[in-house]
Structures are given as C-alpha cells and as structure tokens.
Amino acid sequence: MSSGAPKWVAALVDSVGAQGLYTYRLPPDLKVTVGDILSVPFGAQQLGAIAIQLLREPPPNLAPEDIRPVAAVISRGMFSPTYWQLLERVAAYYQTSLIQVIRTALPPGLLGRSQRRVRLLSDAIPPEAAMFLSPAAVCVLSQLQQSAQGDYTWQYLRQKCRGAYRGIQALVDRGWAESYLALPTPPRPQRRQAVTVVQVPTPEETTITKRQREVLTLLQRRGGDLWLQEALQYCRTTSATMRSLAQKGFLAIEEREVLRQPASPDLGPDQPKTLNAAQQEAFGTLQATQGFAVALLQGVTGSGKTEVYLQAIAPRLAAGTSALVLVPEIGLTPQLTDRFQQRFGDRVYVYHSGLSDGERYDAWRRMLQGEPMVVIGTRSAVFSPLPQLGIIILDEEHDSSFKQDQPMPCYHARTVAQWRAELDDCPLVLGSATPSLESWSAQQPQPLSEAAELGSEPPSAIAIPKSTLPLQHYLVLPDRVHQRPPPPITVVDMRLELQIGNRSIFSRSLRSALETMKSREEQGILFIQRRGHSSFVSCRECGHVMMCPHCDVSLSYHQTRSGTAEMLRCHYCGFGQVQPPSCPACGSKYLKHFGSGTQRVEQAIAQELPELRCLRFDSDTTRAKGAHRALLARFAQGEADVLVGTQMLTKGIDLPQVTVVGIIAADGLLYMADYRASERAFQVLTQVAGRAGRGEQPGRVILQTYNPENPVVQAVKSQNIQHFLTTEQEQRQALDYPPAGRLVLLRITSPDRAAAEQTAQEMAAQLASRLENAWSLLGPVPAPILRVARRYRWQVLLKGAIAAPIPDLTDLSKQCPAHVSLTIDVDPLNLM
Numbered sequence: 073m074s075s076g077a078p079k080w081v082a083a084l085v086d087s088v089g090a091q092g093l094y095t096y097r098l099p100p101d102l103k104v105t106v107g108d109i110l111s112v113p114f115g116a117q118q119l120g121a122i123a124i125q126l127l128r129e130p131p132p133n134l135a136p137e138d139i140r141p142v143a144a145v146i147s148r149g150m151f152s153p154t155y156w157q158l159l160e161r162v163a164a165y166y167q168t169s170l171i172q173v174i175r176t177a178l179p180p181g182l183l184g185r186s187q188r189r190v191r192l193l194s195d196a197i198p199p200e201a202a203m204f205l206s207p208a209a210v211c212v213l214s215q216l217q218q219s220a221q222g223d224y225t226w227q228y229l230r231q232k233c234r235g236a237y238r239g240i241q242a243l244v245d246r247g248w249a250e251s252y253l254a255l256p257t258p259p260r261p262q263r264r265q266a267v268t269v270v271q272v273p274t275p276e277e278t279t280i281t282k283r284q285r286e287v288l289t290l291l292q293r294r295g296g297d298l299w300l301q302e303a304l305q306y307c308r309t310t311s312a313t314m315r316s317l318a319q320k321g322f323l324a325i326e327e328r329e330v331l332r333q334p335a336s337p338d339l340g341p342d343q344p345k346t347l348n349a350a351q352q353e354a355f356g357t358l359q360a361t362q363g364f365a366v367a368l369l370q371g372v373t374g375s376g377k378t379e380v381y382l383q384a385i386a387p388r389l390a391a392g393t394s395a396l397v398l399v400p401e402i403g404l405t406p407q408l409t410d411r412f413q414q415r416f417g418d419r420v421y422v423y424h425s426g427l428s429d430g431e432r433y434d435a436w437r438r439m440l441q442g443e444p445m446v447v448i449g450t451r452s453a454v455f456s457p458l459p460q461l462g463i464i465i466l467d468e469e470h471d472s473s474f475k476q477d478q479p480m481p482c483y484h485a486r487t488v489a490q491w492r493a494e495l496d497d498c499p500l501v502l503g504s505a506t507p508s509l510e511s512w513s514a515q516q517p518q519p520l521s522e523a524a525e526l527g528s529e530p531p532s533a534i535a536i537p538k539s540t541l542p543l544q545h546y547l548v549l550p551d552r553v554h555q556r557p558p559p560p561i562t563v564v565d566m567r568l569e570l571q572i573g574n575r576s577i578f579s580r581s582l583r584s585a586l587e588t589m590k591s592r593e594e595q596g597i598l599f600i601q602r603r604g605h606s607s608f609v610s611c612r613e614c615g616h617v618m619m620c621p622h623c624d625v626s627l628s629y630h631q632t633r634s635g636t637a638e639m640l641r642c643h644y645c646g647f648g649q650v651q652p653p654s655c656p657a658c659g660s661k662y663l664k665h666f667g668s669g670t671q672r673v674e675q676a677i678a679q680e681l682p683e684l685r686c687l688r689f690d691s692d693t694t695r696a697k698g699a700h701r702a703l704l705a706r707f708a709q710g711e712a713d714v715l716v717g718t719q720m721l722t723k724g725i726d727l728p729q730v731t732v733v734g735i736i737a738a739d740g741l742l743y744m745a746d747y748r749a750s751e752r753a754f755q756v757l758t759q760v761a762g763r764a765g766r767g768e769q770p771g772r773v774i775l776q777t778y779n780p781e782n783p784v785v786q787a788v789k790s791q792n793i794q795h796f797l798t799t800e801q802e803q804r805q806a807l808d809y810p811p812a813g814r815l816v817l818l819r820i821t822s823p824d825r826a827a828a829e830q831t832a833q834e835m836a837a838q839l840a841s842r843l844e845n846a847w848s849l850l851g852p853v854p855a856p857i858l859r860v861a862r863r864y865r866w867q868v869l870l871k872g873a874i875a876a877p878i879p880d881l882t883d884l885s886k887q888c889p890a891h892v893s894l895t896i897d898v899d900p901l902n903l904m
C-alpha cells in the first residue's frame with residue numbers, strides 16, 4: 073500500500089478567511105510536486121492552495137472516497153522544495169503542527185490576493201484546434217482568442233464557460249495555453265505629511281506666540297524638514313499649532329511619498345575596502361567555502377565584521393544567488409542597512425515584522441521572482457522564500473531576540489538558519505563580539521563529545537531528518553580597524569562605599585568621573601539592568617546572595633500581594649523558603665531584594681548631581697514607533713549630558729562623544745535565577761562597556777558591584793573572552809546544562825489558577841512514568857512571575873543528555889482541559 077506513486081496531497085489552503093492544511097486526491101494524469109500552486113475545491117468555491125506534502129496514504133480519519141480531487145496545477149516552481157522541507161523540519165523539531173509553522177513563515181492570505189490567470193501560447197495552436205477539444209475547452213479557447221492579449225483570469229473564464237477548469241486543463245495539457253499566478257500588484261505608494269520650515273521669524277515678529285517660536289527653533293535644529301508625525305513628537309506639540317504656523321507662512325505642510333525602501337539618496341555608493349590581514353583571512357576562508365559550512369566570525373564592534381560580510385556576499389550575488397542577513401533588531405541598526413544599500417543599491421530589501429501587509433507582499437513578490445537580492449531582516453526573515461540562496465549571515469548571533477518564546481513554534485533563528493544553509497548547501501556566517509557558548513563550543517577542536525550525535529534517531533524519537541555535521545570555521549578579528557584601544561574598566565566595590573557611609577547609588581569614582589565629564593562637555597551613559605528581572609536577594613553589607621541549596625542558582629523573590637509572606641523560591645527544583653529577616657552570613661538587616669530602575673537613577677541624579685541633564689532610554693520612553701531614533705538623536709544633539717538606559721543600550725548605539733560608561737550595579741545581572749546568567753551578564757556588560765570611547769576622546773568604564781570577586785566581573789574587566797567561555801563550558805558540562813545537555817520547557821497556562829496547577833501536576837506525573845532514563849524531570853513549579861496577562865503560569869522542565877532523542881510531547885496538548893494551554897519550548901532560552 074505504501075509503495076507506488078503518491079495518490080494524495082496535503083495542500084495549504086491560503087485565502088482570506090480560509091487557512092489550513094487539507095488533503096486532496098491526485099487525479100492520475102496530474103503531476104504535482106511539492107511547492108506547486110494548485111486550484112482546489114473548498115466548499116462551493118475553488119481556491120488557490122500550495123502543495124506541501126505528497127502522501128502515499130490518506131490520513132486515517134478520512135475515508136478515501138470523501139477526499140476531493142485537485143482541480144488543476146496553476147503554477148510550478150514558485151517555492152523551492154527545500155523551503156517546505158525546512159518548514160517540516162521546524163514543525164518536527166519544535167513539536168508543533170506544520171500549519172502553525174506556515175503561519176509564522178508566510179504572510180496570511182498570500183494566494184487569496186494573487187490572481188490565477190491563463191494565457192494562450194498562440195504559436196503552438198493549430199488552426200483546427202477546436203476539432204480535438206471538448207465543448208468546455210472550445211469555449212475557453214474562443215474566449216481567450218477574443219481577448220487582445222489572449223489572457224484572462226480563471227474567475228472570468230469560469231463565469232463564461234461551463235466546466236472551465238477541465239477546459240483550461242485540456243488546453244494546458246496540449247501545450248496550447250499556460251496557467252500562471254499573478255502575484256498581488258504592488259500596493260500604492262504610501263503618502264505621508266511632511267513639514268518644512270519656509271521662513272524664520274525675526275526677533276521682532278509679533279504674529280506668533282513664544283511657544284510657536286520655540287517649535288520653529290526646534291524644527292530648525294532638526295534640519296527644518298521632518299515628517300509631521302516625527303515633528304509633533306519631537307516638539308511635543310499639536311497639529312493645530314503646526315497648521316497655525318503654516319497659515320502664518322512659516323511652515324509648509326505637504327503630502328509626500330514615503331519610499332518603500334528608505335535608501336538615503338545622499339549616501340553615495342560605497343567601494344569595498346582593502347581588507348586588513350585578519351579580515352583577509354576570514355574573507356579568504358569564506359570565499360573558498362562552496363557548500364554547507366558554519367563559520368563563527370568573532371570580533372569586537374568596529375573590528376570590520378560588516379566589511380567581511382559585504383565582501384563575502386558580493387561574489388555570490390554576482391553569481392546569481394541571494395544573501396540572507398539576519399539581525400536582532402532593524403530599528404536600532406540603521407547604519408547597517410545603510411551600508412548594505414550603499415554597497416548593493418536597490419538589490420537590498422529590508423524585511424521585518426514591523427512592515428505593513430502591503431510592504432510584506434511587496435517583499436514576497438520580489439523574493440519569489442527569483443532575482444538575486446540581499447534580504448536584511450529580523451528573526452522571522454529566516455523564512456524568506458529566496459529561491460537561490462548563496463549565503464546566510466547572522467549578525468550578533470548571541471542575541472536572545474533570535475529565539476521566539478511564544479507562540480509556538482518556539483524556534484531559534486540560528487538553528488533554523490543552520491538547517492536552511494544545510495538544505496540549500498550554502499555557508500552560514502555567525503558574527504559576534506561575544507559569541508554564545510553554543511556557537512563557540514561547536515567551533516572548539518574537541519567539541520562536546522556527544523554533540524556529534526545530534527542527528528541520531530532512535531525509533532521512539534520524533535523523526536527529525538538527520539543533520540549532517542557542517543564544516544566549521546573559527547575566524548577571529550582581534551583588533552578594531554582604526555586601532556582605537558578599548559576603554560579601561562574600573563571595578564568599584566560598593567561594600568566599601570557603604571562602609572565609609574556612602575549610601576548613594578553612585579560611588580565616589582563614578583561621581584567624580586561624571587563631574588569631570590560635565591566640565592569637559594562630554595557625554596555619558598548610565599546602565600541599569602532591565603526592569604522586572606531584578607528578583608534576587610542579597611546583603612548590602614557582605615554581598616551574600618540567597619542561593620538554592622540544591623541547584624546553584626539564586627533564589628527569586630516572590631510576594632504575591634503586599635502584606636503576604638515574602639517568599640524565596642528556586643525556579644529549577646521548586647525549593648522555597650520565607651525570606652529571613654537578616655543576612656544568614658553576617659546578620660545584617662540590609663538583606664534586600666534588588667530592584668533599581670531607570671527612574672530611580674533619574675531621581676538620584678536630580679538629587680545628587682542636579683547639574684547633569686539626563687534622558688531616559690528604556691521601554692517606557694521608547695514605546696512609540698521611531699522613538700528610539702528620535703531619542704538618540706536628541707541625545708546626540710546634546711540635549712542631555714547622560715543617557716540612562718537598560719539593555720537597549722547594548723544594541724546599535726554608536727555615539728562618538730560618549731566618554732563615560734557607568735554600570736550602576738552589575739549584580740542584578742550576575743544573579744538572575746538562570747543557568748545562563750553568567751553568559752548573559754558577560755555579554756551585556758561587555759557590550760555596554762564597549763559604548764565608551766568610540767570617538768576622538770578616550771573613554772572609561774566604571775563598573776559598580778557588591779561582588780568584585782565574581783568571575784564574570786573579573787572576566788569583563790580583563791576582557792578575556794576565551795578564558796571566560798572555557799570556564800563557563802566546564803561548568804555547564806559539570807551540571808549537564810546546554811550546550812552539554814538539553815532542555816525542553818513545558819509552559820502550562822490558564823486563567824484558572826487551580827486548573828493550571830493541576831494540569832501541570834498531572835502532566836508531570838504522566839511524564840515521570842514514560843520518560844526514558846536519559847531524561848529527568850524538574851518541577852512542576854509556578855513560573856517566577858506567576859500571573860501574566862491574567863493567566864496563571866506553571867512550568868515543567870525536562871533535562872536530558874545531549875545525545876538523547878527528544879521525547880515526542882505532541883500528544884500532551886490534546887490532553888489539556890479546555891481553558892489550559894501548553895507551549896512546548898525546545899531548547900528554551902528564557903526560563904522565567
């Protein structure tokens with residue numbers, strides 16, 4: 073039964089209002105390959121669909137005679153077969169349905185918006201054609217012959233001819249006509265309002281108010297020409313004010329076309345640079361790489377990685393293949409896209425989740441047409457349907473935004489990119505100043521021994537196609553191109569500050585550095601860790617941190633409501649205790665739950681260093697679209713002396729006038745309740761420190777901590793990446809944590825508190841009885857933040873040996889009660 077040609081096809085019906093995978097029968101004379109665009113019956117309609125999987129057997133729940141046949145093949149070869157293999161692999165590995173993966177990968181309704189058309193191949197049609205044809209085909213033929221171009225939509229022909237589908241198919245089979253899919257026409261160019269200053273008021277001008285004058289001054293400071301929306305935000309004013317200024321003749325407000333690809337026209341083309349020795353070696357290696365390979369390109373910001381990417385892409389583009397460039401965040405890395413556009417012009421396409429539907433279709437149209445191009449995008453761009461891929465670049469590969477936490481598939485773009493490079497047989501380049509332990513250890517001469525068995529596939533496991541082990545290249549760019557030395561890092565022991573009676577959040581060194589900075593009219597950055605993750609408890613006298621006795625991670629602070637008990641809990645094993653009234657190590661009463669946000673720093677500046685003007689750069693102040701860039705522009709123009717910010721400061725900020733970087737308290741990063749805390753802390757602190765001294769003036773970094781001996785602090789101070797990663801790898805190995813082991817996290821959530829807990833308990837009990845020895849079960853435990861968006865969250869963590877097959881958990885979600893949902897996160901990054 074399972075031999076012979078496939079008789080069924082799983083097709084993605086993809087129209088507005090109808091999306092899903094459905095099974096259809098293949099008529100014996102119709103040849104269908106994966107990726108073909110089909111026409112299928114759907115209720116009373118005929119819809120477009122994509123052939124996803126050819127099946128030798130019908131799905132068990134369907135009687136073969138109930139399965140309806142595919143009506144026709146509309147278009148072939150639009151998607152490459154490897155594209156669907158990639159999506160299938162994602163679905164299998166991340167334990168979710170193919171349709172869920174398709175929803176992540178494809179813009180919705182792609183086919184619904186496309187037009188199915190037929191055109192005559194007039195050279196091929198003999199004069200007596202009608203003699204060979206059925207009445208339906210004759211009708212279609214004569215309709216087409218009446219049209220000027222010999223070309224109509226299917227829909228039109230269906231209205232005109234009975235049995236139009238069979239008729240069209242007969243003409244296509246004889247080679248007298250061809251059927252094709254016209255992708256959606258490009259949406260009309262977007263238009264937006266812009267304001268331009270046309271006249272500057274003299275000091276004597278009496279027709280305008282003081283505030284209006286201020287607005288004009290502000291606009292001029294920004295070059296006198298802005299989008300209205302930006303201008304309103306920047307000047308903090310209303311459109312009524314703008315209109316009034318326009319009426320008085322000081323401003324012009326007009327509609328202008330927004331360029332889809334905001335290439336800066338004044339940026340001239342850019343020539344390849346002559347590579348230095350380290351760049352040359354990296355480039356040479358990539359140039360010599362033909363098929364699938366993974367290269368780790370390690371180098372600090374400014375060491376010339378981007379130049380290597382650009383030069384590695386150029387020959388592949390010239391050879392007719394495309395390049396995919398993945399970055400953590402587009403909005404924060406405008407310089408990067410600018411440089412690609414300067415080098416490759418309009419062959420560069422930017423693709424990210426912030427695009428409007430119209431822009432997404434536009435991008436898809438271009439990609440599916442198959443011309444060589446460079447796509448720069450964020451996480452989901454790893455699914456761009458580029459038919460001929462020549463190289464994939466993943467910049468800032470350590471960045472956790474490449475991982476999707478929810479909804480499923482909880483994929484990591486780096487993992488998917490590696491599969492994609494494998495399927496398309498091209499190199500993958502991973503770039504970073506602070507490589508992830510995963511990528512780094514894969515490059516070491518003796519990789520984690522069993523990692524080589526990644527593709528092993530024992531019978532009970534989910535059938536994931538075998539991965540071949542790629543050729544690995546470890547490429548290092550040791551120095552900044554312009555030889556500007558990295559800034560020195562001073563570590564300040566905050567315990568000593570407390571001892572001499574300084575209770576401020578600023579140490580004496582940081583304070584004096586800020587004062588000197590101000591007197592020289594330079595600027596500074598103050599870093600504080602992201603809000604909401606500051607839940608560990610430590611002693612401000614002796615630095616003691618409350619740790620789990622079983623797990624080697626810090627305990628997290630929990631207080632459900634004020635007035636209830638203050639609890640400390642371990643998120644790995646569920647251990648819990650009441651917070652002690654004093655420090656178990658030294659007896660001090662200053663045992664505090666750490667939490668210090670940007671606002672607190674802002675207040676402290678106002679009280680203690682009132683002459684410093686400050687701007688806050690965090691998720692509160694940058695929520696609005698475009699607010700990141702606007703805020704940074706204000707800082708760059710000298711509107712403030714210090715920028716107070718969170719983790720966002722680590723990305724894409726290049727401010728040459730910054731000479732001081734102060735890290736208010738490194739501790740919040742060091743003791744997050746997570747086995748990755750050290751790695752993440754090292755990355756963040758190194759990236760923040762790298763913001764100082766990018767310009768002419770040398771920089772300095774002051775890192776405040778209650779734990780100066782902490783190995784991470786020491787590693788950041790000495791900037792010894794290799795040593796840090798080696799130590800970290802040993803620790804992970806000792807505890808079987810990734811990359812030496814594997815984790816799978818089950819997140820169980822429900823609006824009903826008891827249901828979430830009970831389901832988690834039942835699931836854990838069931839798993840305990842069926843898991844193989846290589847896997848152990850941790851939990852269930854309530855998530856560190858128990859209630860989020862009105863849902864109670866519990867979790868179960870599975871921990872397994874690296875070589876052990878991942879157990880199939882896909883049946884678990886079917887067992888969940890109605891109001892409980894389950895997310896399976898394979899290789900989770902975020903355990904919170």
Ligand code: ADP
Binds near residue numbers: 346347375554
């Ligand atoms: P990274 O991507 O590692 O931050 P870049 O490629 O952006 O580094 O290089 C930093 C700066 O040095 C850029 O302005 C770039 O144009 C310049 N640059 C890079 N390589 C060279 C080179 N070989 N010769 C001269 N300038 C270079």
Ligand code: ZN
Binds near residue numbers: 623645646647
């Ligand atoms: Zn524990």
Ligand code: ZN
Binds near residue numbers: 611613614616658659
């Ligand atoms: Zn203490």
